[in-house]
Amino acid sequence: xxxxxxxxxxxxxxxxxxxxxxxxxxxxxxxxxxxxxxxxxxxxxxxxxxxxxxxxxxxxxxxxxxxxxxxxxxxxxxxxxxxxxxxxxxxxxxxxxxxxxxxxxxxxxxxxxxxxxxxxx
Numbered sequence: 001x002x003x004x005x006x007x008x009x010x011x012x013x014x015x016x017x018x019x020x021x022x023x024x025x026x027x028x029x030x031x032x033x034x035x036x037x038x039x040x041x042x043x044x045x046x047x048x049x050x051x052x053x054x055x056x057x058x059x060x061x062x063x064x065x066x067x068x069x070x071x072x073x074x075x076x077x078x079x080x081x082x083x084x085x086x087x088x089x090x091x092x093x094x095x096x097x098x099x100x101x102x103x104x105x106x107x108x109x110x111x112x113x114x115x116x117x118x119x120x121x
Contacts, residue, residue: 002064005054013110014050020109021046021102025083028098032089041086042102045079052078076103 025042026035033041057071058064076099084095 002058010051010054013054014046016109016113017046017050017106018043020106024102024105025098028094028101029083029087029090033087037087038083041083042079044086045075045082045099048082049075049078072103072107076100079103 022039022042025038029038029041053071053075057067057074061067061070076096079102080092080096080099083090083099084092087095090098
C-alpha cells in the first residue's frame with residue numbers, strides 16, 4: 001500500500017484544481033446561473049471529490065491507474081450532480097459537460113505540473 005499523501009501536497013493540488021476548474025464553471029454556466037452560484041458549485045464539488053480522489057480511491061483500488069481513472073470519472077459524476085442540484089436551470093447535459101470539461105482541464109494541468117517538476121526540480 002502506498003503512503004498517504006501529505007496534507008501540504010494535497011492542499012497544493014486542491015488549490016491548483018480550483019484555479020483551473022472554477023473559471024470553467026463560471027464561464028460555461030453563465031447565462032442561466034449567476035457567476036457566484038457557478039463558482040460555489042465548482043468549489044463545493046471539488047471540495048467533496050478531491051479528498052476522495054487523493055485518499056479514498058487509492059485505498060480501494062491497489063493499481064494506481066485504476067484508482068486514477070475511477071476517481072476522475074467518479075469526481076466528474078459527483079461534480080455534475082452538485083452543479084445540477086445547485087443550478088437546475090443549466091440542465092443535466094450542460095451540468096455533465098461543464099463538470100467533465102473542468103475535470104479534464106484540471107487533470108491535464110496536474111500532468112503538466114508533474115512533468116515540469118520532474119524535468120526541472
